[in-house]
Every structure is written in C-alpha cells, then in structure tokens.
Amino acid sequence: MYSDVIIIGAGAAGLTAGIYAAKSGRSVLILDHMKKPGKKILVTGNGKCNLSNQLQPADAYRGMDPDFIKSTLSRFGLIETLAFFKNLGICTKSKNGYLYPLSEQASSITEALCDELNHAGVKIHTEIHVSHIYKNNFFTLQTQNSEYTCESLIIAAGGCAASKQGSDGSGFSLAKELGHNIITPLPALVSLISDDKRFKVISGVRREVKAVLLAGGHEYKEAGEIIFTDNGISGIPVMQLSRFASQSLFENKKVIMTLDLFPDNSFDELFHMIWLQRKNNPGKTAENLFRGICNHKLVYLAFLECGTAPAIPGFSLQKDDISKILKYLKSFPVSITGTGDFEQAQVTMGGVDTHEVSAKTMESKLISNLYFAGEILDVDGTCGGYNLQWAWSSGAIAGMSQNRK
Numbered sequence: 249m250y251s252d253v254i255i256i257g258a259g260a261a262g263l264t265a266g267i268y269a270a271k272s273g274r275s276v277l278i279l280d281h282m283k284k285p286g287k288k289i290l291v292t293g294n295g296k297c298n299l300s301n302q303l304q305p306a307d308a309y310r311g312m313d314p315d316f317i318k319s320t321l322s323r324f325g326l327i328e329t330l331a332f333f334k335n336l337g338i339c340t341k342s343k344n345g346y347l348y349p350l351s352e353q354a355s356s357i358t359e360a361l362c363d364e365l366n367h368a369g370v371k372i373h374t375e376i377h378v379s380h381i382y383k384n385n386f387f388t389l390q391t392q393n394s395e396y397t398c399e400s401l402i403i404a405a406g407g408c409a410a411s412k413q414g415s416d417g418s419g420f421s422l423a424k425e426l427g428h429n430i431i432t433p434l435p436a437l438v439s440l441i442s443d444d445k446r447f448k449v450i451s452g453v454r455r456e457v458k459a460v461l462l463a464g465g466h467e468y469k470e471a472g473e474i475i476f477t478d479n480g481i482s483g484i485p486v487m488q489l490s491r492f493a494s495q496s497l498f499e500n501k502k503v504i505m506t507l508d509l510f511p512d513n514s515f516d517e518l519f520h521m522i523w524l525q526r527k528n529n530p531g532k533t534a535e536n537l538f539r540g541i542c543n544h545k546l547v548y549l550a551f552l553e554c555g556t557a558p559a560i561p562g563f564s565l566q567k568d569d570i571s572k573i574l575k576y577l578k579s580f581p582v583s584i585t586g587t588g589d590f591e592q593a594q595v596t597m598g599g600v601d602t603h604e605v606s607a608k609t610m611e612s613k614l615i616s617n618l619y620f621a622g623e624i625l626d627v628d629g630t631c632g633g634y635n636l637q638w639a640w641s642s643g644a645i646a647g648m649s650q651n652r653k
C-alpha cells in the first residue's frame with residue numbers, strides 16, 4: 249500500500265504531525281500497533297492531560313543537545329500549541345501554571361485530534377506493527393501481513409516508558425536499522441530504589457522535604473512531598489531528580505540523596521521546641537518528646553540510628569542526643585541503588601541522537617525524507633506538561649515540513 253507520507257505512531261507527536269502533514273495536500277497515513285490511537289494521552293495527568301505549562305524555562309527540557317531543543321521550541325512553542333488546540337475546540341485552564349483542557353478529560357484531546365485527522369482525510373491503521381524499514385527510492389515498511397511504501401516517513405513511535413500504552417522501544421530499533429545513533433534509553437520521571445533495610449521501618453510515611461541529589465559529582469535540588477516505600481522513595485521531587493540518578497547509576501557512579509525532613513524549620517528552632525518539651529513534660533519518654541514535630545516511624549528510626557534508646561525517660565535525654573537526632577532528621581541520608589523500571593517510568597531519557605536531526609524540520613541529516621518526532625528523540629522533560637509540549641512541538645514541525653516536498 250502506498251501513501252505519500254507515513255507516520256509510525258498514533259501518539260501525541262504522530263497525531264499532531266498527521267494534522268500538519270495533511271495541510272500539504274499529500275496523502276497521509278498513520279500506523280499504530282495498538283487497538284486505538286492516542287492510548288498514552290488518555291493516562292496523562294491522571295486522566296486529565298497536563299498538556300503544557302505556562303512557564304517554559306529552558307531547564308525543563310533535557311537532552312544531549314540543548315540548542316536543538318531551544319531551536320525547536322522557538323519555532324513551535326507554547327503560544328503556537330495553545331492556538332493549535334483552540335482551533336481544535338480545546339480551551340485550557342491553568343493550575344499553578346500547569347495547563348489542562350477545560351474539560352479536565354484527556355479523552356477530549358485524543359478525540360479532538362482524531363476528529364481533525366478524519367476531517368482532513370488522514371487514515372489511521374491500527375493493530376499494524378512496523379518491524380523493519382528499507383530505503384531505496386521510497387521507504388518500504390514491513391508489517392505482520394503486508395508492506396507499506398511511502399516517499400516521506402515520520403517515526404513518532406515514542407520511547408520505552410509505559411509499554412502497555414504501546415511504546416515498546418521498537419522505534420529505537422527502526423531508527424538504528426536506518427543508521428541513526430541511539431543515546432542509551434533509560435527510565436526517567438520514575439521512583440528511586442534503595443537497598444537500605446531502614447525503608448521497611450518507614451514505608452508509607454509521606455512528608456514535605458527539601459531533597460538534594462548527589463550524582464556524578466553534581467548536586468541537584470528539589471522540594472515537595474515524598475513518600476517512603478518498602479524499597480525506596482517516590483513523589484514529584486524524586487521523579488524530577490530521577491533522570492540524573494538514572495544516568496549516574498548507568499555510569500556506575502555513586503548516587504546519594506539527602507533529605508531535609510524539616511525544610512521550614514531551622515535546627516535551632518527545632519532544638520528549642522524539643523528542649524521546651526523536655527522541660528514541660530518530664531514524664532514523657534524521650535521518643536514521645538518528638539511526637540508533635542515528626543512522624544513516629546521516622547523518630548523511632550532516628551533514635552536507633554543515633555544510638556539512643558527511644559523508651560528512656562525524656563529528662564535523661566541530653567543536649568548532645570537531641571542535637572544528633574535532629575541533625576540526622578535534617579539531613580536524612582538515602583543511598584540510591586536503582587530506579588523503577590520502564591513500566592513505572594513516565595518518560596524515556598535518551599533516544600535518537602538529535603545531532604543527527606535538523607531542528608528546523610525534524611528531518612534526519614543522514615537520510616532524506618526521514619523525520620522523527622516526540623519521545624523517540626533524545627529529549628525528556630520534567631513533570632508539568634513538558635513532555636507533551638515536546639511531542640506537540642516536534643510533531644507539528646515534522647508535519648509542517650511535508651509542505652516543502
């Protein structure tokens with residue numbers, strides 16, 4: 249079967265590319281191995297789809313080639329994205345800068361994109377898995393039962409994260425087969441694992457923290473609520489830091505996270521609170537003097553780690569003991585030994601080396617008429633709508649570039 253333009257992947261990037269490619273007047277076909285298009289969009293933002301962010305700091309996007317990312321976003325960024333969705337009938341609302349469809353339903357995004365494609369005459373063939381691609385004058389795509397040919401090919405097959413939604417990493421094999429360098433894909437926006445036995449004691453505790461990650465000789469900071477799990481830590485600040493942990497662990501470097509469990513209180517403030525408790529409540533156990541300021545599981549652990557018996561009378565707790573316990577809680581050390589796997593990750597870091605792709609067109613610098621868009625490229629964003637913004641931006645540019653032919 250022939251089409252002028254074929255897009256592999258009916259995700260955020262592929263569907264956007266299809267809408268813009270159709271404006272060129274060329275025939276456009278989208279192939280996807282899932283039963284329905286836009287599966288991953290449906291699970292984004294807890295089903296509400298955090299489609300972008302009012303703030304667009306450069307460091308929200310990460311990859312080996314920051315200039316490539318900057319250049320792409322300067323061509324099709326937030327303003328263009330909002331105009332695009334407005335045209336599709338999608339109004340947006342902001343929650344602390346995070347942008348969502350006003351409907352608060354991710355399905356409204358998938359439906360609007362598919363309606364527009366239908367209207368533009370773009371066909372979507374589902375349950376078609378592209379296993380190999382050959383390039384002569386045209387591209388030949390090998391699938392289970394048949395072959396597809398096209399003049400122009402856009403690979404928007406996503407990464408390896410959350411393969412239940414379709415992105416099984418096969419896009420990387422296809423790009424590699426065509427001669428592209430793949431920066432090692434690793435899980436990002438994912439929980440962190442520690443083989444530290446202490447986690448069994450504090451599992452389930454949630455707390456606002458300031459987190460500092462030491463990885464590969466660099467220090468990265470985040471703040472917010474974390475959750476201790478049976479085998480590590482999770483929560484937004486942890487996810488934001490995870491790509492740096494992923495990278496360093498892959499390079500066999502040591503990764504340590506230090507948590508300030510009292511980000512809003514100075515050491516002196518806390519010391520005085522406990523000292524006053526000790527004075528006013530001579531009958532309390534040492535451990536119970538801390539009850540009003542911190543989760544009992546953390547306090548119990550801190551006592552054990554600092555070599556103080558939790559059940560001793562409070563009045564026998566000395567200034568040095570209090571100091572030691574508070575210092576431990578203000579810089580709680582966590583040795584990171586792994587990350588959650590790709591199934592738990594929200595995004596893939598690494599992918600098609602963007603030094604081999606034009607930021608103006610998303611066309612391969614190695615093979616003419618071959619384009620890439622979305623998460624398959626070596627670009628990953630932080631939490632807050634940046635990964636979808638990347639998918640809309642790169643997808644739109646890859647689609648618009650079909651107009652040049």
Ligand SMILES: Cc1cc2nc3c(=O)[nH]c(=O)nc-3n(C[C@H](O)[C@H](O)[C@H](O)COP(=O)(O)OP(=O)(O)OC[C@H]3O[C@@H](n4cnc5c(N)ncnc54)[C@H](O)[C@@H]3O)c2cc1C
Nearest residue numbers: 257259260261281292293298378406414622623633635636
């Ligand atoms: C749980 C979860 C929540 C998220 N929430 C947000 C959020 O709120 N905001 C945000 O910005 N980002 C979020 N993300 C990240 C964001 O969803 C992705 O970065 C983005 O959807 C990637 O779009 P894409 O089109 O590049 O890839 P995908 O959406 O992964 O689409 C790729 C498509 O290609 C198809 N495909 C792959 N290989 C083949 C093949 N060989 N043959 C045929 N078809 C193939 C797949 O079936 C898939 O449909 C979230 C991710 C997850 C997992």
